[in-house]
Amino acid sequence: MVLETIFAMSQQKSWEITRFLKTLTYFDVIPFLNNIPVIKEMILGQESIAQPSFSPQKGTILVAGATGGVGKRVVQRLQQQNYSVRVLVRSIDRSRSIVGENLDFYEGDITISDSLKPELMKNVTGIICCTGTRIQPVEGDTENREKYYQGVKFYEPEVAESTPEAVEYKGIKNLVQLAYQEMQDSSYLPIFNFRNATEEIKSIWGALDDVVMGGVSESGFYLDHQKAVFSGNVSTENNGGFASVRTKNFESPLNLSGYQGIYLRVKGDGNRYKFFLRCDSSWDGIGYAYSFDTQKDVWLDIYVPFAELTPVFRAKTMNDAPPLDASQINSMQLMLSKFEYDKQLNPYFNPGQFRLEVEEIKAYREGKTPQFIMISSAGVTRPGRTDLDLSQEPPAVQMNEQLGGLLTWKLAGENSIRESGLRYTIIRPCALTEETEKEGLYFEQGDTLKGQVSRETIADLCLLLLKTPEAVNKTFEAAKSSEFNSPEMWRQKLSQLTTDS
Numbered sequence: 001m002v003l004e005t006i007f008a009m010s011q012q013k014s015w016e017i018t019r020f021l022k023t024l025t026y027f028d029v030i031p032f033l034n035n036i037p038v039i040k041e042m043i044l045g046q047e048s049i050a051q052p053s054f055s056p057q058k059g060t061i062l063v064a065g066a067t068g069g070v071g072k073r074v075v076q077r078l079q080q081q082n083y084s085v086r087v088l089v090r091s092i093d094r095s096r097s098i099v100g101e102n103l104d105f106y107e108g109d110i111t112i113s114d115s116l117k118p119e120l121m122k123n124v125t126g127i128i129c130c131t132g133t134r135i136q137p138v139e140g141d142t143e144n145r146e147k148y149y150q151g152v153k154f155y156e157p158e159v160a161e162s163t164p165e166a167v168e169y170k171g172i173k174n175l176v177q178l179a180y181q182e183m184q185d186s187s188y189l190p191i192f193n194f195r196n197a198t199e200e201i202k203s204i205w206g207a208l209d210d211v212v213m214g215g216v217s218e219s220g221f222y223l224d225h226q227k228a229v230f231s232g233n234v235s236t237e238n239n240g241g242f243a244s245v246r247t248k249n250f251e252s253p254l255n256l257s258g259y260q261g262i263y264l265r266v267k268g269d270g271n272r273y274k275f276f277l278r279c280d281s282s283w284d285g286i287g288y289a290y291s292f293d294t295q296k297d298v299w300l301d302i303y304v305p306f307a308e309l310t311p312v313f314r315a316k317t318m319n320d321a322p323p324l325d326a327s328q329i330n331s332m333q334l335m336l337s338k339f340e341y342d343k344q345l346n347p348y349f350n351p352g353q354f355r356l357e358v359e360e361i362k363a364y365r366e367g368k369t370p371q372f373i374m375i376s377s378a379g380v381t382r383p384g385r386t387d388l389d390l391s392q393e394p395p396a397v398q399m400n401e402q403l404g405g406l407l408t409w410k411l412a413g414e415n416s417i418r419e420s421g422l423r424y425t426i427i428r429p430c431a432l433t434e435e436t437e438k439e440g441l442y443f444e445q446g447d448t449l450k451g452q453v454s455r456e457t458i459a460d461l462c463l464l465l466l467k468t469p470e471a472v473n474k475t476f477e478a479a480k481s482s483e484f485n486s487p488e489m490w491r492q493k494l495s496q497l498t499t500d501s
Helices: 002-009 017-026 031-035 037-047 069-080 092-099 142-149 164-182 406-418 455-465 487-495
Strands: 060-064 084-089 104-107 124-129 135-137 157-159 188-193 205-207 218-223 228-234 242-247 261-267 272-278 287-293 299-305 310-313 331-337 352-364 372-375 424-429 431-433 441-444 452-454 474-480
Touching: 060 069, 069 084, 069 092, 069 455, 084 092, 092 104, 124 164, 164 372, 164 406, 205 218, 218 242, 228 242, 261 272, 287 299, 331 352, 372 406, 372 455, 406 424, 424 455, 431 455, 441 487, 452 455, 455 474, 455 487
Parallel strands: 060 084, 060 124, 084 104, 124 372, 372 424, 424 474, 431 452, 452 474
Antiparallel strands: 135 157, 188 352, 205 242, 218 228, 228 352, 242 331, 261 299, 261 352, 272 287, 272 331, 287 310, 441 474
């Protein structure tokens, strides 16, 4: 079929067969050329590089307190679900034996603000904070340590190092302030950030112009001062009229399920352009298109909802095509064409020179999810309350002063999060245990809940919260329920809780 097309179009004197072959070779449309590197290099020249490795710049989840009972379980679950994970630890060497080797370690101490640098937040879209003051039995009472780990008090606890004020309040405040200044918005998934692009990232984009149909339009894609530029000359000669740049098929399809669309940051020239996504790897298959207008020399935020994409084949609407499969995105494309769809003309089309600048391409989700998830403690508001019978309260409440105001400073840390401007969720678990059996969860607000809950279950809850807009800016207590309920039921219960005032 390709050879027949070449023969038929070669009859048009002005048709550029060299550019046509270059396009087909660049996008691997002629498979056998991949096995003949010399010929491929002759056709492509400097563009004959191997397929560049590419994957979207996944948001990183930062876990503070990663070596603790809940923290190490959170890290394990994040890795199992293929998250990019960074762990904030005080000693990398000591931490490796607890959480493993294959992690992005950052050595620092939340109680020392100067040890937390902006690079800690690089690419971070979510924080799960499991830090806490280390409590241990007093000397001579170590035989009761197991009772502590099962949610039962040991007889003589003491603060092991630092102070609750430093860890629970000042440390949390240091981390929150840096996060507010530096972390990324978890509502977006960066795909192409041309502000910091490399030549390898640029090289995944190639020109795909109307030369493949016999036309003479010509375009290119290059990097220029923290942006990418799609530019060239579009001509209607030889029945042409479109210029475009398209990515090679991604090494692995992008999974954008859970997102609602694509965000583009662009500056154009007044033309109407098209953006395409493709769900299969075929050269000439169905594309899902969206038209957007530009204003000359004005930066615009363009949102491309998946639900509003039009399935097309060579600019013809395919009404029987399946909806876009956002979990299988194989390529992207930008185009300037004289046609809209089904032979309708582009009302803003102007042949000749054109220019579209692009700063970034990201997937976006409409529901805002938590940026900062904190593991606090049930009982933080109870010390000093005259309406409570102290003898009936959990040990942490009874011993608050003995432990340096532990719960009082936890509450102060909570308040620093609420005042930060970040989207947050604060979990106040009841007494934590080492149980491993699956548990249901019961949520309550008002800080009167008593009971127990396993560290395993709280870790599961943290992972759920990363994707739960219903939990944003809410504080709640959590305990094991008398009956098992599923994580989906947890989500429903979270939606019924009251947002913090």
